[in-house]
Amino acid sequence: MLDKRYKTFMVLNETGSFTQTAQMLFITQPAVSQQISSLEAELELQLVIRDHGKISLTKEGIKLAVFAKQIDLESHKIVESLKNGIEHLKMGCTLSLSSTILPKFIQKLSSKANIITTKINNTQHILQNIRDGKVDFGLVEGNFDKEEFDSFFVQRENFICIASNNITGSTIEDLFSQTLLLRENGSGSRAIFENWLATQNYRVTDFKESMEIASPSAIIEFLKQNQGISFMYESLVTDELRSNQLKKLDLQGFHVEHPISLVFLKNSYFKDTYRKISESI
Structure with missing residues (x-):
């Protein structure tokens, strides 16, 4: 299962906004920024380009967002199939x-x-x-x-x-x-x-x-x-x-x-x- 940083990153990819991501996840905007920075540091990759209040994902960020979404979708399906047989x-x-x-x-x-x-x-x-x-x-x-x-x-x-x-x-x-x-x-x-x-x-x-x-x-x-x-x-x-x-x-x-x-x-x-x-x- 994905940790909360990846889920935050997926929402950020959808909204294109730290503010909207924070509102959707019911957390503060600094918390969103901190989670993204932590993920970038761990992966040693720049995922988000910040430019005068506007953000966009790097090509690596886009690929990671697609991959994370697939993992999230399939992980829930795997658990469901294990529970129900x-x-x-x-x-x-x-x-x-x-x-x-x-x-x-x-x-x-x-x-x-x-x-x-x-x-x-x-x-x-x-x-x-x-x-x-x-x-x-x-x-x-x-x-x-x-x-x-x-x-x-x-x-x-x-x-x-x-x-x-x-x-x-x-x-x-x-x-x-x-x-x-x-x-x-x-x-x-x-x-x-x-x-x-x-x-x-x-x-x-x-x-x-x-x-x-x-x-x-x-x-x-x-x-x-x-x-x-x-x-x-x-x-x-x-x-x-x-x-x-x-x-x-x-x-x-x-x-x-x-x-x-x-x-x-x-x-x-x-x-x-x-x-x-x-x-x-």
Whole structure:
């Protein structure tokens, strides 16, 4: 468990103020300053830059704050698992995977661990929830910083162009006159599509019109009403393709697969637990 100096330092990192840190911890401002100075002396590192009443963390300080936060979060989880004899897992999942992989995942996992929370949001929100300790791990399809997060591969998903039945086209250029339905910024699906567009030297703004819609299911309903094109995982529209309510457009040069990953904080004590979970899917 971390001593009080590290906890004070974590709060200081969040507030950026000795005064606010003291108020949050119900101690005096000199006590905060003394604890930080003691920590710096023990580690023989400068953690905080003091400049005319303003403070900022050194690069070493930033790294220590991130590490201390992870240790604090995981130490409480370790004690909880030792007391209860079972690991209670808080899980995140992106919207695109919530209706396809998530139900199967929870069903297989139910006999191995206790899922007490499942948060569903876009990739960037899930990653932030992992940082903040709101979830222990997440199922994501978007990109993530491999210096900050570790992961286990779960499976690959086909990423396709899907369209209303009245739309035709064999190249991305053929579709620029259509309305593009796409997810919001922060969505893994949007990032995958925008990254591919960039490799072709195009942008979303090359489409005549685009609409941001946060829900994959809502995008599918718009498409069924003959309102545009979109790019998403094939597993999301399996039934619609089979029943000919929508169609897949095979575009020249567009062949995209993307890995689904189980993502968690780097150097996590529970890495082996997450490995076993990923292997169970």
